[in-house]
Amino acid sequence: MRHYELLVVVKPTLTVEELQAKLNYLKEILEKNGAVIAATLEMGTRKLAYQIDKFERGSYVVFYFTAPTPAIAEVERLIRITEEFIRFMTVKFENQKELRFWNKQVEKITKKSDAPAPAVVESKEIVEETVPTEA
């Protein structure tokens, strides 16, 4: 099992339900191939830096997961077939520094998704956390 990060850019024309359906489809593929998803991050619809298939925008979704090596080829094959995914990028995290970053990201996402309700104190913590990575 290795640590991976998968980013997919989905067509902007889909409705919310369609998008969720596509993401669930992707999750199913991942899990069927033996991946364990640690966290998912929806970055929302963003403007693309350049046109892709005549689209100006795209919704970015990131998955953090561990998976056996041969799973990646299969998942990428299926992503290529699916028309709704206009771009994807798989990144392998190997050495200790990279893994530390992977863990940090997973922690950050789970923290965010866990605590949107208790507002003030929690949000401050998150802000402080993001500072060192951005500097």
Added chain:
Amino acid sequence: MAEKRKFARKYCKYCEAKVEYIDYKDAKILRHSLSERYKIMPRRLTGNCKRHQEMVELAIKRARATAVIPYIIDTQKVVAVPFEQLQQ
């Protein structure tokens, strides 16, 4: 030759910030190592150390492939505020 140094000493900003891994999704970190036309700046101009320069290169190339930052800037099609989403 004997002229005094006119510029501030260059140093690696990523080392200073103790960056361990450069995330390609974050255009803000990469901006420092990109020229106005979004080319990768050489080490001699940014002062990056070799280790971080290599990380930056990889991150920039990944960011380009996923349309986070552009490959080229189109001079034919001029927009009022280009890449507003990158500045924020």
